Amino acid sequence: MKTFRRRQWLVVALFLLIVGFTAFKTVHTARAVVDWKSHRDEPIRGWMNIGHVAHSYHVLPQALYLALGLPAAPPDKRPLRNIARMQHRSMDEIRAILQNAIIQARPPHPPPSDKSPHREAAP
């Protein structure tokens, strides 16, 4: 009986632990969904290629190819880290060049319906 009770308490403790963890993750998920709008622009990462960056930031890929001094055709499908290595640049440099090109490529005065903070920050 004593062993059974101890085991029962252990199950209750585990249950509460799991409920707490699930509640924490639920809040985290809900917050991520609510913050959806502010995550409009994905951070530029080494695995992405130029086409993916252009798609994520809603700009023409030609502007990004031009910024990196690459021909626009045929489309360069290499990841940015490979381009960085080829051009003897760091990923931070590549990221800065692309972000600058994105700012230039985006319309200076976004339509009123667009509330993206990144677009508002564009010159």
Next chain:
Amino acid sequence: LSLTDQLLAALLLYGLPLLFGVIMIASIGVPLPINLILVAGGSFVAQGEMKLWPVIIVASAAAVLGDQIGYGVSRWGGRRLVARIIRKIGFKTQFEKAEALAKRWGGPGIFFSRWLVTGLGPWLNVTSGIAEYPWRRFILWDVLGEALCAVLYVMVGYIFSDRVQAIEEILGNLAWVILGLVAAAILGWKIVRSLRS
């Protein structure tokens, strides 16, 4: 680059063969971020890098093949071999959870572990094999679940193609929430039953 980043970069470079290999290996039981790979696949479809139906068919086929390998090895390799593997690599708790789930839910357990609680999928293959769950029923639930999984995640990636990383964060958290709810439901039911007795 992290393993996830390397896989995503490789997916952009090598396309379907890489998708097939990664999903098959993950379905056997190697912990790889296949949900993110599927979402990224959907995003690459939206960008015109890949085509929708080949991605869905290849992903489903790879997952089913990996599941069949897990099931076959467990069924014909037997409980002793699996016990030895678990002793070496761990994951005893996950195995026990999956075994309990397999016994309790059978076919629906296999189906839901393909797309809803994907982390338990490989373990349910093992437990279904050991428990000698009928192969015809296993493959039916498996194909249905894996096809739904591929369609669901690829379409999420396709619709939200410009936000792969944000989606991955949400899906990653959501998977924990679902797993937590399942575990809490099982434990809660155990507590209620012991209180009644």
